[in-house]
Amino acid sequence: MPTTIPLGGNLKHSINTRQLTMIGIGGVIGAGLFVGSGKAIAAAGPGIILAYLLTGLVVILVMRMLAELSTTSPETGSFSSYASRELGPWAGLSVGWVYSYHWCVTVAFEAIAGGAIANQLCPALPTWAFALLFLSVLTGVNLAAVSSFARFEFWFALIKVTAIVVFIGIGVAAICGAFPDYTAPGTANLLGRGGLLPNGLAPLSAASLTVFFSYFGTELVTIAAGEAADPVHAVRASMRSVAGRILIFYVGSMLVVVTLLPWDSAEITESPYTAVLNQLGIPGARTIMNAIVLTAVLSCLNSGLYSASRMLFALAQRGEGPRPLGRVTRSGVPATGVLAAACAGFLAVAANYFLPTGAVFSFLLSSSGAVAVIVYLCICATYIASRRHRAAASAAPPVRMWGAAYLPHLILITLVGIVAGMAFGSDTRTPLALTAAVTTLAVAAGLLHQRHAAKAAAMIPAK
Incomplete structure (x- = not known):
């Protein structure tokens, strides 16, 4: 039976509460908000606000469950560790490897995406060179110490938050007619072009699936909790503010966009935020937004290296992954895990230099596209099982789930309904099928591992 090292044994508790809270904020704001939201608006119309609001409510409740689990037992493996404990090793192994796979794919994608954006800002260097630079620097940051990752992520998140707050401030001023040389549109764009749902409910349902995945990343704060100086306080503070962040950053900014721009304008699909700034006559709007999106991409790349390496570390420590992934350096960094995650990015950079990467990227992204719903389903099932197991406990958890x-x-x-909706959507059917295939392989591996471990344990003579 594999030897299990206590979780978090040699990791350094170097992340302070302020940094962990900002990591949680950064996890919510991704490049998908700045760019991907345009297609959702074009499909659903102004009613996309409802999709962000209702989907955000689901995510808030899932994160509340995870917050209760995490503050009761802060661990680097987060939901994977809890699933292994409450549902069985097969569940923890399955969701842990699927989650790691997702972030390794994300690292590869974000490295190339960051290189492409930087190439637009500075055409002197090719995309692959920028991608190699970004990946090398952030790999070095993650190899140095967890405090280095936390500092970089803090500033990345601060830039994103500042950008959103400034954008909403400018937008509110324009809506109120206080922006110079701009006539406020009132409710003409919001209600006067076919109403909130100009294309009916069906496009709103399809857009809701896209919106759902844009919230993925909030769980990062519970993974980082295993290296926090005061994990219970930090996770509690961060998770309690998730609701406010979702309402302000997502719903608030979307309300500004659909109020100031016609939902069916051509510019909104490419980048709604750039389109709004152009509409208001902000000089250099495209360059400004490219720089902000680049920050979001680098933040996601940084988080991807961290998330994948810590999940691989936790899996190895539980005997559910190769032992080298569970080793740490003197500075408390699981270097093998960081390098394993980075390898996906370096392979992508090499492919970007030598080969056309469209088909490969399309497969990789599609095969990890529905991981969010797999993780959230696992969190729900784990919480329900955990609550049954803790029914006799008298001590109240630091954070309680509402309506438990x-x-x-x-x-x-x-969430099961969301999966069903993906099965019927033409754009989501393929990602669901490919993610299901990857998940099935992970579950099969988990069941085989659990059976092997049980047999090994049965062969050990009782004392």
């Missing part, structure tokens, strides 16, 4: 007797079950049913 019924809301987790309702959210679980909602």
Whole structure:
């Protein structure tokens, strides 16, 4: 039976509460908000606000469940460790490897995406060179110490938050008619071009699936909790503010966009934020937004290296992954895990230099595109099982799930409905099928591992 080292044994508790809270904020704001939201608006119309609001509510409740689990037992493996404990090693192994796979793919994609954006800002260097530079620097940051990752992520998140707050401030001023040389449109764009749902409910349902995945990353704060100086306080503070962040950053900024721009304008699909700034006559709008999106991409790359390496570390420590992934350097960094995650990016950079990468990237992204719903389903199932197991415990958890007797079950049913919606959507059917295939392989590996471990344990003579 594999030897299990105590989780977090040699990791350094170097992340302070302010940094962990900002990591949580950075996890919410991704490049998908700045760019990907345009297609959702074009499909659903102004009613996309409802999709962001209702989907955000589901994510808030899932994160509340995870916050209760995490503050009760802060661990680097987060939901994977809890699933292994509550549902069985097969569940923890499965969701841990699928999650790591997702972030390794993300590292590769974000490295190339960052290089492409930087090439637009500075055409003197090719995309692959920028990608190699970004990946090398951030790999070095993650190899140095966890405090280095936290500092970089803090500033990345601060830039993103500042950009969103400034954008919303400018937008509110324009809506109120206080922006110079601009006539406020009132409700003409919001209600006067076919209403909130100009194309009916069907496009809103399809757009909701896209919106759902844009929230993925909030769980990062519970993974980082294993290296926090005061994990219970930090996770509690960060998770309690998730609701406000979602309402302000996503719903607030989307409300500004659909109020100031016609939902069916050509510019909104490419980049709604750039389109708004252009509409208001902000000089250099495209360059400004490219720089902000580049920051979001680099933040995601940085988080991807961290998330994948810590999940691989936790898997190895539980005996559910190769032992070298569980080793740490003197500075408390699981260097093998960081390098394993970075390798995906370096392979992508090499492919970007030598070969056309469209088909490969398309497969990789599609095969990890529905991982969010797999993780959230696992969190719900783990929480429900955990609550049954802790029913006799007298101590109250530091963070409590609202409506714990019924809301987790309702959210679980909602997530199953989202999966069903993906199966019927033409754009989401392929990602669902490919992610299901990857997940099936992970579950099969988990079940085989659990059976092997049980047989090994049965062969050990009782003392």
